[in-house]
Amino acid sequence: xxxxxxxxxAAIALASPLDPLDLSLRESRGCVAASDVxxxxxxxxxxxxxxxxxxVAADSVIGASDASTVTLGVVDVVNQGYASxxxxxxxxxxxxxxxxLMPEGTNAVVAIAAVRRADDSSEVExxxxxxxxxxxxxxxxxxxxxxxxxxxxxxxxxxxxxxxATAGHARVSVHPQPRVVVVTVGDELVDxxxxxxxxxxxxxxxxxxxxxxxxAGATTFRGGPCRRDRQALARTIEDQLVRADLIVVVxxxxxxxxxxxxxxxxxxxxxxxxxxEYCQLEPGPAIGLGTLGEDQIPVVTVGRTPLAAFxxxxxxxxPIIAALAGRxxxxxxxxxxxxxxxxxxxxxxxxxxxxxxxxxxxxxRALVTVLHEPADEAALWLFRANALVIVPExxxxxxxxxEVAVIRLDRx
Numbered sequence: 045x046x047x048x049x050x051x052x053x054a055a056i057a058l059a060s061p062l063d064p065l066d067l068s069l070r071e072s073r074g075c076v077a078a079s080d081v082x083x084x085x086x087x088x089x090x091x092x093x094x095x096x097x098x099x100v101a102a103d104s105v106i107g108a109s110d111a112s113t114v115t116l117g118v119v120d121v122v123n124q125g126y127a128s129x130x131x132x133x134x135x136x137x138x139x140x141x142x143x144x145l146m147p148e149g150t151n152a153v154v155a156i157a158a159v160r161r162a163d164d165s166s167e168v169e170x171x172x173x174x175x176x177x178x179x180x181x182x183x184x185x186x187x188x189x190x191x192x193x194x195x196x197x198x199x200x201x202x203x204x205x206x207x208x209a210t211a212g213h214a215r216v217s218v219h220p221q222p223r224v225v226v227v228t229v230g231d232e233l234v235d236x237x238x239x240x241x242x243x244x245x246x247x248x249x250x251x252x253x254x255x256x257x258x259x260a261g262a263t264t265f266r267g268g269p270c271r272r273d274r275q276a277l278a279r280t281i282e283d284q285l286v287r288a289d290l291i292v293v294v295x296x297x298x299x300x301x302x303x304x305x306x307x308x309x310x311x312x313x314x315x316x317x318x319x320x321e322y323c324q325l326e327p328g329p330a331i332g333l334g335t336l337g338e339d340q341i342p343v344v345t346v347g348r349t350p351l352a353a354f355x356x357x358x359x360x361x362x363p364i365i366a367a368l369a370g371r372x373x374x375x376x377x378x379x380x381x382x383x384x385x386x387x388x389x390x391x392x393x394x395x396x397x398x399x400x401x402x403x404x405x406x407x408x409r410a411l412v413t414v415l416h417e418p419a420d421e422a423a424l425w426l427f428r429a430n431a432l433v434i435v436p437e438x439x440x441x442x443x444x445x446x447e448v449a450v451i452r453l454d455r456x
Contacts, residue, residue: 045303048359048394051323055333055360058342061370062289064217069209072200074261075218076370081194084212086184093140094181098159098168099150100137102178105170113160113169122147137168146180153179187211197372199261199456219370222289224262224361226253227280229295229308230348233269248423249294249353256357260365262290277311281343285336289368291343292361294353296330303330308345312336317343326395327352327419331360351422355396358432358451373456378434381410381450383442387433391440398422398429401450412450430454 046054064078093099100116108114116137120128124143132138132149140146140153158172187193193211194204200218208216233247240246247269257264265287270280277295284291295308303309303322312320312334320334320343329352332345342364346356358376366374381401389395401412414433417425432451435442442448 046321046323048323048325051321051331051333051360052363054321055342055344055364056367056374058333058335058340059290059364059367061219062222062368063219065220066215066217067220068215069205069213072216072218073205075200075221076261077194077196077198077200077204078217078219078370079196080192081208081211081213081216083187083189083191083193086189087187087210087212088181088183088185091146091183092181093142093144093146093153094179095142095153095155097140097153097155097179098137098170099132099140099144099147099153100170100174101132101134101150102152102174102176104134104137105152105154105173108170108173110171113171115167115169118161118166118168120147137170139168151176151180155179195372197370199369199371219368222262222365222368223287224257224264224290224292224365225267225284225288226250226257226264226292226294227270227277227284228266228268228348229270229272229277229293231271235269249348249350252350252423253292253294253353253357253361256354257292257361257365260362261369261371262365267291268294272307274307274311274314277307278314281311281315281336285339285341288341290361290364291336291341292357293332293343293345294348296328296332296345296347296352296356303332308332312343312345320345324393325355325359326390326393327355328393331356333360349419349422350426351398351419354422354426355432358453359396377452377455379410379450379452380447381412381431383433383444383446383448384411384413386444387414387435387442389435389439389441392437394437395435396451397433397435398426399431399433399450400429401431401452410450412448 105114119136120130121139122128122144123141127145128147138147152174160169228250234244236246250266254264267284317334322330322332324330346353363374397414399412399414434449
């Protein structure tokens, strides 16, 4: 039996980043950059006006002030996205909007607040001198050509894709989103599209885990529910290998005598998994880890209740998805917080307790409150949790105000 740390180390060792693909920006949404995205050209690619005003040659307005204005002839008006056809000569100016290309012969911009001009006048009075480069965004001042813009290992979402586009790329090299298949097991489970009859329940766990997988950066499929039949489950699992980079089997049961001796383990062995290893935790009873097929596809088994399945996903499945996707950070952040109430523990196994963490406005300390709700109703209240309190194996009770480690569920 492995410890939780040993199981995580083994899981990460099985999950090498998927081979990169060259995708369009739309196709790459949610994927992870396989290499640094660099500037394809200087950013910006031209000298532009930093503000609305008048583009001038700085030498033309030397000594300008309220008491001694300099009058220039306005020869053109240029807005963002356009260029002037006029080459500006001494004694002339071009009215420019912020972002406009600097006209030939100019090297500074006098802001609107530093000029006086009548509405119908073809001249402008400059009341403030400027130096060369004033009010100008220089070519390459944001990034020089070849400079890193988005580092490798970054997940490409809205703002990251904006940076990639700004760097001049229509396509990008990414690790594709891992394909994850969730297989639920239970004779009592039916799809949410079916009406319930006596003794049946909707398969809410597969809904939860497919959504969690997608949120973690995977493309997630449902491979169940599968009835509690060893051969049928083995066939279902084998059938998923053609479309899976990771298989999650939901069905570990507290009623089984020991991890590895129940239906799920037997079905996995029949499907060809010979290296299944377990770690125990609460809620669990255990997380299993092995490989399947010629390509050694990782397979993870988690507890069958909503609470156990969720904890198993957060502890073991999410890091594997992150590793397959090529992310730099594999784990959610762990912070320290003080318990608001005493909590009891069975001891002997590491425990992960759903909780709500908040910042106390008076003490400015992080406080965490464990959700003492019925475990069999977890599907109805688990959405309220924004954290998991980690209870060490040796602990049987933790007093109020004790500082504990907390996994933040609301942060990547």
